[in-house]
Amino acid sequence: MLFGYNGKILRVDLNAETVANETIPEETYRKYIGGRGLAARILYDELPKNLDPLDGKNEVIFMTGPYTGVSAPASARFEVATLSSQTGLFGAANAGGFFGPMLKRAGFDGVVIRGKAKSPLYLWVSEDKGELRDAQHLWGEDTYKTEDLIREELQNERIRVACIGPAGENLVNFAAIMCDRGRAAARSGAGAVLGSKNFKGIACFGKKQIPIAHKAKFKEVATRYNKKVLKDPLFQFLRLYGTPGTLVIETIFGELPVKNWMKSNFDGAEKITGHGMYKTILVKDHACLGCTISCKRSVRIDKGKYKLPENPTSGPELETLCALGTLCMNDNIYAIAKANDLCNRFGMDTISTGSTIAFAMECYEKGLISKADLGGIDLKWGDADAIIACVNLIAKKEGIGKLLAQGTTKASKNIKGSENFVVAVKGLEVAMHEPRANQMLGLHYATTPYGGRHSSAVESIFSGISSVPAPDLDFVAKPTIHTLDRLSPLGKPRPLITIQDRNMMMDSSCMCTWFIAYGVLISHRYLSALLTLITGWKMSYREIFLKTGERISNLIQAFNIKHGATMEDYTLPHRLLKEPLKEGGSHGHVVYLKSMLREYFKLRNWDFETAKPNKEKLVELGLEKVANDLWP
Numbered sequence: 001m002l003f004g005y006n007g008k009i010l011r012v013d014l015n016a017e018t019v020a021n022e023t024i025p026e027e028t029y030r031k032y033i034g035g036r037g038l039a040a041r042i043l044y045d046e047l048p049k050n051l052d053p054l055d056g057k058n059e060v061i062f063m064t065g066p067y068t069g070v071s072a073p074a075s076a077r078f079e080v081a082t083l084s085s086q087t088g089l090f091g092a093a094n095a096g097g098f099f100g101p102m103l104k105r106a107g108f109d110g111v112v113i114r115g116k117a118k119s120p121l122y123l124w125v126s127e128d129k130g131e132l133r134d135a136q137h138l139w140g141e142d143t144y145k146t147e148d149l150i151r152e153e154l155q156n157e158r159i160r161v162a163c164i165g166p167a168g169e170n171l172v173n174f175a176a177i178m179c180d181r182g183r184a185a186a187r188s189g190a191g192a193v194l195g196s197k198n199f200k201g202i203a204c205f206g207k208k209q210i211p212i213a214h215k216a217k218f219k220e221v222a223t224r225y226n227k228k229v230l231k232d233p234l235f236q237f238l239r240l241y242g243t244p245g246t247l248v249i250e251t252i253f254g255e256l257p258v259k260n261w262m263k264s265n266f267d268g269a270e271k272i273t274g275h276g277m278y279k280t281i282l283v284k285d286h287a288c289l290g291c292t293i294s295c296k297r298s299v300r301i302d303k304g305k306y307k308l309p310e311n312p313t314s315g316p317e318l319e320t321l322c323a324l325g326t327l328c329m330n331d332n333i334y335a336i337a338k339a340n341d342l343c344n345r346f347g348m349d350t351i352s353t354g355s356t357i358a359f360a361m362e363c364y365e366k367g368l369i370s371k372a373d374l375g376g377i378d379l380k381w382g383d384a385d386a387i388i389a390c391v392n393l394i395a396k397k398e399g400i401g402k403l404l405a406q407g408t409t410k411a412s413k414n415i416k417g418s419e420n421f422v423v424a425v426k427g428l429e430v431a432m433h434e435p436r437a438n439q440m441l442g443l444h445y446a447t448t449p450y451g452g453r454h455s456s457a458v459e460s461i462f463s464g465i466s467s468v469p470a471p472d473l474d475f476v477a478k479p480t481i482h483t484l485d486r487l488s489p490l491g492k493p494r495p496l497i498t499i500q501d502r503n504m505m506m507d508s509s510c511m512c513t514w515f516i517a518y519g520v521l522i523s524h525r526y527l528s529a530l531l532t533l534i535t536g537w538k539m540s541y542r543e544i545f546l547k548t549g550e551r552i553s554n555l556i557q558a559f560n561i562k563h564g565a566t567m568e569d570y571t572l573p574h575r576l577l578k579e580p581l582k583e584g585g586s587h588g589h590v591v592y593l594k595s596m597l598r599e600y601f602k603l604r605n606w607d608f609e610t611a612k613p614n615k616e617k618l619v620e621l622g623l624e625k626v627a628n629d630l631w632p
């Protein structure tokens with residue numbers, strides 16, 4: 001018997017308008033776990049070379065993992081993977097909330113969407129079956145209204161929905177998939193890919209219990225963790241101030257991205273920290289299903305020009321506060337919350353949205369675009385109303401929004417002289433953590449397969465800035481990552497590889513990575529023990545977190561090679577490599593990438609000329625077919 005899984009996924013063919021169940025063998029789960037790993041295997045096998053991400057042959061995969069919905073802290077996540085509209089390479093995003101656990105309770109571990117519907121459709125999943133339904137009446141509706149309309153139509157208040165909003169329908173390059181009123185599978189443009197398929201989203205409901213191999217013991221361990229989470233001061237901090245609480249830490253170390261990455265000090269930062277929110281718009285913390293960490297924010301603005309349409313509602317996270325705040329020199333917490341709400345409803349990644357607006361602000365300041373180009377908007381640094389106007393135009397692809405909806409890399413090709421204002425990797429705007437303040441993070445941005453994402457190696461953000469020892473990393477790096485010099489390139493590649501492979505496992509089993517990032521006292525060894533209790537598999541920490549993680553990392557690297565990645569993709573933008581920070585806790589530094597990159601590739605056994613994983617490594621990891629594809 002298979003524990004921790006349903007053992008099957010749904011296959012949706014939008015061309016033929018068919019839905020079919022597919023059984024996944026236990027061996028495949030064991031090798032790729034679920035979430036990102038299993039999605040990567042399917043995408044590698046099924047997507048042809050030279051594919052346009054918006055071609056019907058592209059697939060969007062929703063995938064849960066064995067940890068999804070098991071009633072433990074940080075267990076509510078699901079993954080989305082596709083050929084990214086932003087990078088043309090492997091695209092991944094994940095979200096918490098309630099949708100992932102409900103999909104599993106409806107009887108499926110995942111859904112693969114392929115083809116292009118003639119007119120808008122959505123998928124209804126319950127009681128071990130899926131059904132395509134007309135979505136013409138939902139097309140044009142925002143993500144919140146879509147949830148309401150589907151619940152009304154199917155007459156069930158407990159249905160969970162993951163869907164796109166108008167931004168995805170309009171093919172905004174960084175459109176997100178949203179669920180549960182404000183939870184976002186935001187990065188990589190999966191919302192645009194769904195929009196290109198005329199597919200609005202998935203609704204699901206179920207009551208199935210997922211079998212757990214050692215239920216009593218699992219419950220005991222999960223209860224122990226819940227108690228630990230409730231007592232741990234770091235988790236208490238997170239519950240009180242949320243991810244915005246860490247904005248203060250970024251400020252101290254010069255990790256704050258300010259004025260399109262030209263600065264790292266911002267006088268208004270205090271107004272938009274977790275504490276600033278606490279004093280103004282915060283109503284309470286709230287949580288994804290069953291999570292005692294409860295890091296999410298509920299906010300209220302019920303009057304004034306930034307009044308929110310629904311109160312309380314999901315508030316901005318750290319990334320959003322920086323992207324729509326510090327990066328644009330905007331210290332108006334009310335306006336940021338409003339812009340965040342618009343992005344959630346339109347279904348847009350707030351990181352890429354804010355980054356693109358900051359890029360446009362710099363273009364405007366330096367005379368590369370005019371007020372007339374902007375349709376009369378005076379896009380000055382810090383102008384909250386101009387930011388909100390741009391959010392609306394981007395989502396609707398109106399006026400300047402048509403150009404900005406392409407994201408910074410593509411928009412810059414149409415704005416002569418703006419190349420050096422782009423801060424993106426592989427076409428994906430860099431997340432809101434300054435790599436010139438942290439060399440390991442710089443190396444991570446350059447090597448991560450998805451472009452400028454931070455959350456796939458979240459511990460690297462904290463490397464060298466915490467006095468708390470990191471469990472488990474001491475066997476690969478002495479001293480531990482937290483005593484490494486964050487400003488030196490020395491000694492970074494080896495621990496980073498371990499962190500990346502472990503995060504690959506977190507994203508494949510669908511554990512929320514914040515569990516590890518903030519709870520630095522919680523060891524991955526305990527987490528691997530939890531997985532063995534769920535699945536019943538006797539796998540060591542090394543096998544689960546390192547070998548399997550390494551296998552998936554190499555598979556995704558091979559996917560990217562298949563889809564055209566070259567060594568030129570393993571770099572950072574001009575600003576991060578050539579323009580030293582002029583102030584703050586990391587004054588004078590750039591990312592010293594060259595030496596770190598060579599060592600990283602050597603340790604990975606990846607070819608420094610072609611970026612291909614070497615054949616022996618692929619065979620050692622059980623990826624023989626991939627080895628033959630790359631090295632015929």
Ligand code: SF4
Pocket residue numbers: 073074075076096097286287288291292293294295296512513514515
């Ligand atoms: S830590 Fe936060 S984001 Fe992660 S599952 Fe818990 S409440 Fe959700």
